[in-house]
Amino acid sequence: MSDNGPDHTVSLRAAGLRPTRQRVALARVLFEGGHRHVTAESLHAEVKATRMPVSLATVYNTLNQFRDAGLLREVVVAPGRSYFDTNTGHHHHFFVETDGELHDFSSEEVTIAGLPAPPEGTTLARVDVIVRVRR
Amino acid sequence: MSDNGPDHTVSLRAAGLRPTRQRVALARVLFEGGHRHVTAESLHAEVKATRMPVSLATVYNTLNQFRDAGLLREVVVAPGRSYFDTNTGHHHHFFVETDGELHDFSSEEVTIAGLPAPPEGTTLARVDVIVRVRR
DNA sequence: GCAATAACTTAGAACGGTTCTAAGGTTCTT
DNA sequence: AAGAACCTTAGAACCGTTCTAAGTTATTGC
Numbered sequence: 001m002s003d004n005g006p007d008h009t010v011s012l013r014a015a016g017l018r019p020t021r022q023r024v025a026l027a028r029v030l031f032e033g034g035h036r037h038v039t040a041e042s043l044h045a046e047v048k049a050t051r052m053p054v055s056l057a058t059v060y061n062t063l064n065q066f067r068d069a070g071l072l073r074e075v076v077v078a079p080g081r082s083y084f085d086t087n088t089g090h091h092h093h094f095f096v097e098t099d100g101e102l103h104d105f106s107s108e109e110v111t112i113a114g115l116p117a118p119p120e121g122t123t124l125a126r127v128d129v130i131v132r133v134r135r
Numbered sequence: 136m137s138d139n140g141p142d143h144t145v146s147l148r149a150a151g152l153r154p155t156r157q158r159v160a161l162a163r164v165l166f167e168g169g170h171r172h173v174t175a176e177s178l179h180a181e182v183k184a185t186r187m188p189v190s191l192a193t194v195y196n197t198l199n200q201f202r203d204a205g206l207l208r209e210v211v212v213a214p215g216r217s218y219f220d221t222n223t224g225h226h227h228h229f230f231v232e233t234d235g236e237l238h239d240f241s242s243e244e245v246t247i248a249g250l251p252a253p254p255e256g257t258t259l260a261r262v263d264v265i266v267r268v269r270r
Numbered sequence: 271g272c273a274a275t276a277a278c279t280t281a282g283a284a285c286g287g288t289t290c291t292a293a294g295g296t297t298c299t300t
Numbered sequence: 301a302a303g304a305a306c307c308t309t310a311g312a313a314c315c316g317t318t319c320t321a322a323g324t325t326a327t328t329g330c
Contacts (some may be wrong), residue, residue: 082214113246121266133257
């Protein structure tokens, strides 16, 4: 009798989202197992492989809703393609330009000193560090 | 008798590009005056205002060629829109998320310590720091 | 200077990723 | 179980960017 994995129903509800079949299936793929970096297309392919029918539009909707709810973080590294990161903690990225791979590293290892003050009338939202590497 | 501004002809030739009317007009808008952040659309609007007819396709071609030649740097800060920066020196960016503005700051002011080693088999290309702020 | 050649520009079509539409289906409340 | 609110979907639309094929301009060799 099946207690398999976390109850996504509760976190979805907490985010103000109904735990529909599709959203639960997507949450399972995204949040069970370690941290992930996905694109809409890659996630769509993955969830379809679990035999749960989900349209690409729903994948896009869900990624945006999860991002807005703080369940995912969007990472912009290259033009014309969005990555979503299941790691929402403080961390930065290696981006392997030659093959589009993304790897996390904790921001605790890194010290950034001497950042100038934000422009007049703005407040800091986040500091992103992208270490671009090539194979 | 007109020595107005730098001779873009020579830098274009140095980059292996013929100094056509369009490219020279674009170079003038981009490289005379201080550092700039442009998008294809914004640059197209600007150069058309100088009464030199240039198609949007040529603006895209030219931006890509200038980038490849090291005359411009492409900055990716938000999905679905590319900025080009005439400052090709070492520096980082403030990005004002609420209105899409981009501001440089020199990387000399900033110290980044404790960056982890690049993944196996890769070599460092560049470190981008994007400080995201909101109004 | 004048061809011939190679490079460039252009309008418009095509493209790829993302969002929208409006119709039907699901979930929640009572 | 019924009503209302919310969700999913296929396909169209969209938007920034790239491609295509035809005409134009810069360069090279004479």
